[in-house]
Amino acid sequence: MKKISWFWLAICSIIFVIVVVSFQQFGKLNPSADMLTEEEAEKLVNERYQGRVSSIKLANQQYHIELEKQNHLYTIKLDSSSGKVLSFTQTDTETSKPTPSQSPPQKVELTEEKIKEIIRSLVVNGTIASLEKIDNGSDSFYKAIVNDIENQTTITVDAISGTVLTSTSISINQPPKTLTEKEAVEIALTQVQGEVDDIWVETENNQTYYLIKIETNDDREATVQIHAITGDVMSVAWDDHENKQKEKDDDDDEE
Template sequence: MGKKWGFITLFISLLILSALVGWLLLKPEDSSAEAISKQEAKKIVENRYGGNVTLLQAEEQLYYARLDIKNQSYWVKIDSKTGKILSIERIGTINEEDPPPSLSEDEIKKIILSKAAGELISFNKTESGGRPVFVGVVRDTDENKTTVTVDADTGNVVSEKTTPANPPKRVTENEAIAAAQKEVKGEIDDVDIETENGQTFYLIEIKTPDDNEATVQIHAITGEVMSVTWDDK
């Protein structure tokens, strides 16, 4: 009788041990494991196959990447937990006339802020030259504003322009005349304003009491005398 119970006890122990081993082998992965980032998934695919990942989408515990190698395009499925490539499937030949996948608004904002540091105070989508573009306005700590225009599909910067918070004031025509008459006494004959090599200036012609003529060049921002030219008789 004792031997019989001993055999039963041993049999039950073996069953419990087998069940425990099976559970350890088949237990699901820890759901708290941190998923790899999109950038990491992109790097894994490009390092494995070469080419360029032009689109990356997340779905549940998977990443789906569009991989372009030369003139061929593929869908690659990646486990977002382990980074393991689960499958790769050829889509077809790339048609160069097909537009590239559009970038997300967050990606466009990062491009804009990489060109101008500060706070993005305006952001909108419009068209330029028949193509969709995003226009962002960034204000820096000195209150200067930079307008950056980015192609919505390619991410290329189309234009970039900074407007100073306090643009320099131009001296008035009367102020320029007063500065010129301090340099050359006489009667004003003519006043012109011109821009050359990025500098704006007044050209003021003055006839002196002894019947000579001079042209005084006055800087339009500073009001300083740049030159005095006398007419040859």
């Protein structure tokens, strides 16, 4: 009986160790099935930009990635769920100073066609909507706007080295909203009573909201900000410039 007890104790210990190791290997490494792992994020960046990832960390549902490419360092912000590149910024510049016996090398700018090739390599499925050369005196660079099915990307490229200075994308698709304009107006009028002068929709930081301007009976204006999906009142901003001007004019008349 004693031998049998030791045998089952050993079996239970082995099973316990296997369960603990499995939890450490699979439970912790995969906190969310919808979130890209660090390995997947690094692979995505390497395939897109053909550089070497030197660091990667997760903060606020975004991967902050440092990429080394052609002796330059870039900082990339990547959405951890969709894999969308939120920003692409060069964080260093490669400079060289001539020795006293040397004259500065002559700067030769790249052709516009070469600049377009660099831009197309960043947004493979995009179309260049505009390309503008900007000369600020000491430096020259190209600014391009590229559209694809979902995004509009603004890219700046150094006219001499071809280095990508910045790359920023915004969504060109209207985010979904469940609140109608009429419903938004009704909510706004519960906060400020008056006559609706204007209403429009804006999107910022992936949040869509209505802005409703209301004129009150005492000649003041208020802008009510309402979340387009939840209907929450986000802010009420008063613009009583006209009322203050009227009070100032009355004071001037009394004097």
